[in-house]
Amino acid sequence: MAISFSDDVFMREIQIDSCKNSLKIVQKLVGDVSCVVWDAAIVLANFLEVENERCGKKWIPAKKILELGAGLGCVGLFAACLGGEVIMTDLPEVMPLLQMNIDGNKALWTEQRGGAIAKVLKWGPMVGDLDIPSILLVADCVYYDQAKEIMVIMDIFGLKIMMALMFYVAPNLKKGESC
Numbered sequence: 001m002a003i004s005f006s007d008d009v010f011m012r013e014i015q016i017d018s019c020k021n022s023l024k025i026v027q028k029l030v031g032d033v034s035c036v037v038w039d040a041a042i043v044l045a046n047f048l049e050v051e052n053e054r055c056g057k058k059w060i061p062a063k064k065i066l067e068l069g070a071g072l073g074c075v076g077l078f079a080a081c082l083g084g085e086v087i088m089t090d091l092p093e094v095m096p097l098l099q100m101n102i103d104g105n106k107a108l109w110t111e112q113r114g115g116a117i118a119k120v121l122k123w124g125p126m127v128g129d130l131d132i133p134s135i136l137l138v139a140d141c142v143y144y145d146q147a148k149e150i151m152v153i154m155d156i157f158g159l160k161i162m163m164a165l166m167f168y169v170a171p172n173l174k175k176g177e178s179c
Helices: 039-054 074-081 092-110 145-156
Strands: 009-016 021-028 064-068 085-090 115-120 135-138
Touching: 009 039, 009 074, 021 074, 021 092, 039 074, 064 074, 074 085, 074 092, 074 115, 074 135, 085 092, 092 115
Parallel strands: 064 085, 064 135, 085 115
Antiparallel strands: 009 021
């Protein structure tokens, strides 16, 4: 199902300060989930940007990143613009709008040698052909009982920390040290 601007959608711009540019995210006027960019996505995206800057722009670039429940793609697109190789996953019905947002922002991450693709992923014990990521992104995905299955995915990948980035604690660095 293709999405067009006659389908009751609107554009939201989200600034990426370190790239001196902004993402253009297509959102729906009406819907339940995967229709607008929620605050948690903006907070996590800004965290990625700030942490990447703190680490001398070496934290995100060239990392394999998996986003679960990508929705409209705000967090994953931020990571791609910071140089990450991002696989954004969600349910089949989310893919048209997610793909539109990937296609519409592709030029922003080309300079940083990042990348972004969308894949269908239903949470559960079978994760298909996904590689083990360096970074797992999850923003605002625990609102249905099925969301508990995120723990299964994290266990399969051997990720033993809760929500990989949502509860990330920076290491104690001495003055002058980098990540």
